[in-house]
Amino acid sequence: MTIRLASLAVAVAATLSTLPMPARAMSDAQLADVVRQRLQGDRTGACMAVAVVEAERVARTYQCARDADASRIGADTAFEIGSVSKTMTAALLAQLVAQGKGSLDDTLASWLPAGTKVPDYQGQPILLRHVVTHTSGLPALPSRLGATSMDDPYANLDEAALLASLGDAKLDAAPGTQFEYSNFASMLLSYAVARRAGTDFDSLARRELFTPLGMDHAYINERPAGVRAAVGHTPNGKPASAWNFSTDLAGVGGVRATLDDMVRYVQGGLGQVDAPIRTALEATHAAVSEQPPMGMNWMRVPVKDRTVLMHEGGTGGFSAFVSLDPKQQRGVVILSDTAWHSIGSLGSLGMHLVDDSLPLGKPRKAVAADPALLQALAGEYQLQGAMKMTLRERDGRLFVQAEGQGEYEMGHDDAGDFYPLALDAVLRPQRKADGNYGFTWTQLGAVFPAVRVDRDAPPVPQLSPADLAAYAGDYPLMPGFSLAVREQDGVLQAQATGQGAFPLAATAADTFEAPAYGIEIRFQRDGAGKVQSLELHQGGRVMRGARQ
Template sequence: MPRILGRAPSVIVVLILVFPGCVPGHDERQPERQQPDDATIRDILAKRVDAKQSVGITVGIHNLQTSRFISFGTFNGPGTSAVSEETIFEIGSITKTFTATVLADMVSRGEVALDDAVARYLPPQVRLPSRNGKQITLLDLATHTSGLPAFPANMEPADSGNPFADYTQQQLYAFLSSHELARDPGEQYQYSNLGMALLGHVLARRTGMTYEALVLERVLRPLDMNDTWIALTPALRLRFAPGHDASLTLQKSWDMPALAGSGAFRSTARDMMKFLSAYSRPAGTSLERVAPLALEPRRPAEDASVSVGLGWHIVERNGRRFAGVNGQTGCYAAFAGFSMSSGTHVVVLSNSARSVDDIGWHLIDPSIPVQTSFVAERTEIVLEPSGLDRFVGRYNLSPTDVIIITRNGDSLWARISGLDYQLFAEGRQRFFIKAVDAQLAFNVDGSGNTTGLTLRYDGRKFTAQKRP
């Protein structure tokens, strides 16, 4: 059961994100520390693969002078093809920047306006939620401030290995028509895969095209990104690296027909470098009018140093400006970002569900350290099944986010944002998730009653109190 933990209040969010960004129209080139050479980058990747953090990783990096690609690892271990800049990976939430680029393009053409109510582009029978007289706008969706949750709550996947494959447009409409917002649209940042998926859906409806065809026409083909698709041809599938969960177990790739705008695209490092190059230097490209609209800071994010453009997270760090996004599905991880002060842009693609963000940021700005130590492989132990019942219940992460712990036979499961993860014991109260690199510990009082839990992911800690 795949999923992804993000930095938003919804702790585990499929197709992750979270980054620094850049400000539109800022074209100065300030000197930064020299980027690592190819041998150093290859060593970083080799250590990551040798530490069983990935099976194969490929990097694209461009500074003011040159572009280069460095890869290490394979499709699926010894005896399989080596990964390269031509290898296709799922890119998860990086898809959101394609969706937002389409929005900026349509705004620049006068086809839509950022303050248009989303309901205007939905069938009349769909009752999109509003609150205190405020309707959700296209800008709200593009900046994760719509008030919509990370995922629709009516997901019941038949196949947990491909959890979005059977979620339909009709189910999406049913959820939107029944959902009540917990906060006003535009009031507060809350990362929402659902919101960005809805944005892609309504933009496609506005043009009368499918979402994939719309992105191909407005974004990918003008940039000569010919290896970037949702539906891969048989020839492209030969270059599609199999994905692996955080324990490096081979997993299925994801299909997201009703939520495509949030994370359905697959791409190569070579294609993604074309996209980043156009964003970092849009003059003379098809993004010349689009990039400034997308990169303008629109709303504050959770961190005071981070703002949100259209699909991009924008940050100032040590006097420098960056734009970035990351992605993670059940068996892939990705990073894409660039520095507006140096012009450096970087993509990192991996065929396992462990973050590669630190590699990406280090290559953009070498003053940001790369991770060099990793937790040893976790050891599963067996607990008495009857002792698991005390952990069952609902745990409040926030007013709108709940972790539901259930027992199924001899196993505990955690449902977060509509998806389920099996928990594996490594102590009497400590568990880990194999699908992603996350750990969960239950808090127990002196009487043996469970009072809450602590979830750890990517160096961050989240606490939740158990409901009575």
């Protein structure tokens, strides 16, 4: 159920374009051609069901990276949509609010059973508006998740354990002040909405959302006749287990739907379906918070002269992308039977379909790695908050071995990522300012920066608050997208437009890192020694901005 609001990539993509969008409806053949350009031959082997919804018509296509896999999906195939389910939970909440059964300014505690221990911050409670904007301050996952395997991580979590986890939680800041994406909070909302409606979440979704919108094959628990459940896959092509949720917690990510179901959902969101839920769907679009810019569980993304609503979703074997462009009366649905969140999500294809002047991206192809890179990476590393890891070069290939575990051979793609052939993870090399390499290891939705431990690290600059303040300023990287750099309590922090702030650690003269995001920032000075600009390095891309 991943969504990477903290990533700079989506915000960058959303602000790249200044070209006009052609006013024409897309045909099935045109859509198939676009998806084929992005997917054909991709090393993940993914299959995708894609639709572009417009006022005049709906274009659909079903495509696979390998033509031989075409039978994997079709019009009768239901996909796990992951966190896109949260937007549906928001619509059910908005409907209850419209019926006078609550308000976004209600406390979360007032929607839960009496006596439930809910944390606050110095007397400031969590409100529902904080939950639907991921600013509640609750952690990403409940403390009593009870997972015995991350193949199906939520299967053992019930309502009692969910509520008990609230008693373990503590808030580090006032609700509404900091963004932290929280499936924990969203599960509480799913439970609370069903409870306030006086029924279970499955029945509520079918009665108020699926049936009125004509989403006849969407389901949570019982698969309708004539519908086949897609088999999910990891990005290295291995089959993945389905994810299961306790019924009243399923609003966090438990909805399964066909492409036509999601077309009807998008048409409802664009006001093209006359159903009682229509007003509530529209209500979820309005701005609820500015930092981050969100409606009710919808990201509000600026694209030229308009705002596009967007949400991505992911489970262990699936990825999804849904957008609504009310001004253009255009929507996009992408459902993939392969989890793409560890390799950058569906954002490039999705945003290109939102506006075709945005970059489409290209398939990831397996290629041999540069031998010099393999030699530079070989060594011993410590993963932040995790185990040690050894990288070895042998016969022109990279092998990885975590402490106490077996050795795995790594593949390499033309995007520059290494990936284990036997499990779902990504090793992303990072070339540092001094010419040496480090990497981040991404697995199970977490990103672990790696620090080399088999050689002496260069001395880390010791900077005073005054030294750090010399870097403070606003650095526009492109129209509508800027990086604000500030010194706070002896720490240098950066904040991209529409994103949360993140700390920077000094690694060399005028060089800082945010390892968890794969970011390196290099500041430049003028002849007088004053900081005048920066370079932001991330994922092989370099953006430059002059200080204002």
